[in-house]
Amino acid sequence: MATSEQAVSSSFMEPFKDILVNYLMPEKCYDEFFLNFNFLHVKMPQILKLLAAKSAEGLSFQSVMLELLAITGTMTYSIAKRFPFSAWGEALFLMLQTVTxxxxxxHYKGSTSKGLAFLVIYFGLVAVLTSPLTPMSVVTIMQASNMPAIVFGRLIQAGTNYRNGHTGQLSAISVFLLFAGSLARIFTTLQETGDSLMILSYIISSCCNFLIAAQILYYWNVRPAVKKKAE
Structure with a gap:
């Protein structure tokens, strides 16, 4: 029997189901993402696309950093507030995938050492932020910073797409799943926590994810130009 949370999500996502199932994913995957809230694999298509292409062309590291700030803020705020894991668990998985x-x-820019340093510094900061050493006021400020971080991060990526005239190695599947997932989370967060700060963050996240999704569609048939090797 479906939980009340699943019923809310199922009802809200029903208009999108045909499009998602017919064009982007099997129905089993749809059920995992939007009924069971298994977000573990949301960004895996993006990671696999980077690995297959051995290139990160078109992806903005600054945008990824700002997105990571927003995800980390949500995760640490939820832990500090002792919200149920179902209300923020996907943030943990998204964080791990975004860090990757x-x-x-x-790595694909030829700066593997910088990438390793980034991992060490980031996980060190997370350890501090989730410890009793960090005051609640700092965690709250981080959560409040989600909104500008999300907006600026998406605008940076949108600007990169516009300048390039294509979306590079951005994964359409990941972009559309993030957009649909953030829409669903507006209503599930309202049901589970009623926290206005988190709800507003998901609303803004949905709007920004829509912008990138729209660019994916606009540049659908445009591919990055192949660079000629210097003779």
């Missing part, structure tokens, strides 16, 4: 993408961007 950040490392791959540096």
């Amino acid at each position: 993408i950040g490392f791959l961007i540096q």
